[in-house]
Amino acid sequence: MKLSLPGPSLTRRLVVLAAGWSLVALLITGVVLTAQFRASVLKRFDDGLSEMAENLLARTEVIDGRVVVSQFTDGRSSRTHTGRYWQVAEVGPDGKLVALQRSKSLFSGDPNLFIPTEGIEALGRDPRQTYSYDFEGPVGEPLRAAAKLSFLPGRETALIFIAAEDRRPVDQDARRFAATATTALILLGLGLLVAVFLQVRIGLQPLFDLRREVAEVRKGRADALARTYPAELAPLAEELNALVAHNQEVVERQRTHAGNLAHALKTPISVMLAEAQSRPGPLAEVVRRQAGAMHGHVEHHLRRARAAARSQSNREQTPIEPVLDELARTLERIFRDKRVSVDWSCAPGVAFQGERQDLLEIIGNVMENACKWSEGKVRVQATESAGGKVSIVIEDNGPGLPADRRADVLKRGARLDEKTAGSGLGLSIVDELARAYGGDLKLHDSSLGGLRVEIILPRAEP
C-alpha cells in the first residue's frame, strides 16, 4: 500500500493557531496598557505643573508697572538647576518673549524658558487653557512645562506664566511599568501556550485512542471498536466498524469462493487423470501431466486461501481435548484393520490460540503419519509449555526416522507447489502451518521406538 507523507500535525496546527492569537492579543494588551499608564502619569504631572503655573499667577502682582512675584518659594525652585523652574514673561513689541521674572533655580546666564510660538498663539486664542509642552532645560535635561496666559491690572500686555519640571522621573516610571508589564505578559503568554498544548492533547485524546483501537483491530486482538467515543468521533468509529465487518465478510466470501473453486476443480481433474490412465498414449501422457500440475495449483491456492484467512484474525480459541478425542476416534476407524490404538492425554483446559480447522490439520496429519508407520501403538500428549505455548507430542512404535532424513521431511523453505515426493510424510504442510502460528515442529526418537514429533503452538490465555 502506498502511504502518503502525513500532513501538518493537528496538534501543531491548533497550538500554533491559539499561540498566534494569544501573541497578538498580548501584544495589543501590552502596548495599550503601557500607553495608558504613560498618559495617566503624564497627566498627573501636567496637572501638577498646571497648578504651579496657577500658583505663580496668583502670587504675581503688578506694583508701579513692575511685575512682582511674592511669596512664591519652594526649596526646589530656589536652588540652582534643580530641574524645577518658573518664569513670568510677556511678548515684546518685536514678537519675542521677554522674561520679567524667573525662578532662582535658573542661573543668571541660563536662557529663558522656552515656549513655542504656536503655544503663544494657542493661549492667545483661548486664555483659559493651560498649554503643555516639552523642551530642553538649561543643563540639557528634558523638561515638561505648563504655560498660562493672563492679563494683570496695571499691564497692557498679557503675561505668560510658565512652570517647568524635569520629566525624567515620569519617563522612568513609565519605562519601569512597561518592563514589569512585558515580563508579566510574557509569562502569561508562556502559561497560555502550555495550557493550549495540554488542552489540545487532552481534547484530541479520543483521536489517539481511536488510532490505538484501530491498530488493535488490525492486529487481530479485537473484533471491533468497543469504546464510547465523543459525538464527533462516534460516527467515524461506527463507519470503521462497518468497514471492518464488510472487509471480513468480503475476505470470508473470497475464501469460500476460492475453496469452492478449488474443490470443484478436483472432480474434473480426477476424471481427466482416470481417463488418461485408462487409455495410454502420448495424448494421455500430456493430459496426465497437465492434470497433475493442475492438482498441484489447486492444492497450493487452497492453502493460500486458508493462510490469507488466518492472517485476518486468529482470535479464535480452540480447546485441544475434543480435537484429540475426535482425531483419535477417526484414526482408529481409518486404521482399524491395523488395530492401531491411540492413547492420548491432555492437560485439563488447554486451548490453542487459533482456528480449529488448522489445529485439526496440524495434529491430524502428524497423527495419521504416526498411525501409518506404527506397529499398533500411538501416544499423544498435550501439555502446557513455558512462554505461553502448548506442546503436543505424538509418538509411535514404528520404525522411526533416521536423523539425517528428518530435515528432508520438513523441507523448510520448499516452494508450496513443489510436491514433496519421496518423504511420503506430508509433514512440510504441518511445519508450514505451525510456523504461520509462530509455532515449531521438532523430530526426535521416541521411547516407544518410533518417531517422536513435538508440535509447539501458541496457547490461548483463558
Place this chain on the structure above:
Amino acid sequence: MRVLVVEDDPDLARQLKAALGDAGYAVDHAPDGEEAQFLGDTEPYDAIVLDLGLPKIDGVSVLEQWRRDGIATPVLILTARGAWSEKVAGFDAGADDYLTKPFHTEELLARLRALLRRTAGHASANLSCGELMLDPKAARASVKGEPLRLTSLEYRLLHYLMMHQARVISRTELVEHLYDQDFDRDSNTIEVFVGRLRKKIGPDRIETVRGLGYRLTALSGETS
C-alpha cells in the same frame, strides 16, 4: 456384490461404473442426494461410494439419514474436500472410509475390497473355500490351482457365495446383490447361473437347501 455410486459428475460416474463393473461389481448410480437417499434406503447394497457435494441433499446429510434409518451398509466417502475437519465430520456421520479426489482407481478398488472383506468378517484379502480360491483384487477364481473362466455374472455369484459361505442364501438375496437395478430380474435365471457355476467348480460345492436357497461349502476331505 452390488455397489451404489453416488456422484453428480456424469463423466466421473461413468468412469466409476466402468471401473467397478470391470472389477466384478453390479453398479447402480445415483446422480443426486435425493435419489441416493431413496436407493440406499430401499436396495440392499454391499457398499456405497458417496460423494459429499451433491445436488438436492448433501452427502453427509444423506449418510446421517441412512444411519438413522438403520442402514449399516459400509460407506466410502469420495470427495474433493480433504481437510481433517471434513474427514472427522464424515466419519462422525457414519462413514467407514474416506478417499479424496483426485484418486487412483486402484486405490478406490482396494479400499472397497477392504471394506467388503471387513464387513463380511474375513481376515485375508483372498477368499477360499476348500480348494476353491477367489482373488477379488484380480477378479479371478481357481479350483485346485486351475484358473476358472467365468462370465461376470458367474464371478459375481461365486464372489457373493464365497463372502457368505456356510450360510444359506435365498434366491431373492442373490438377485438383489448380483444385478443392478436396471437389470430385468427373474429369480429363475439364478438357477441357470448356479447350474453353470456348478459345472465349472464341481457339482457338490453349491448345496441346494430346499425352499430356502443355496449354500457354498467345502467338499468333505478338503481343508478350508
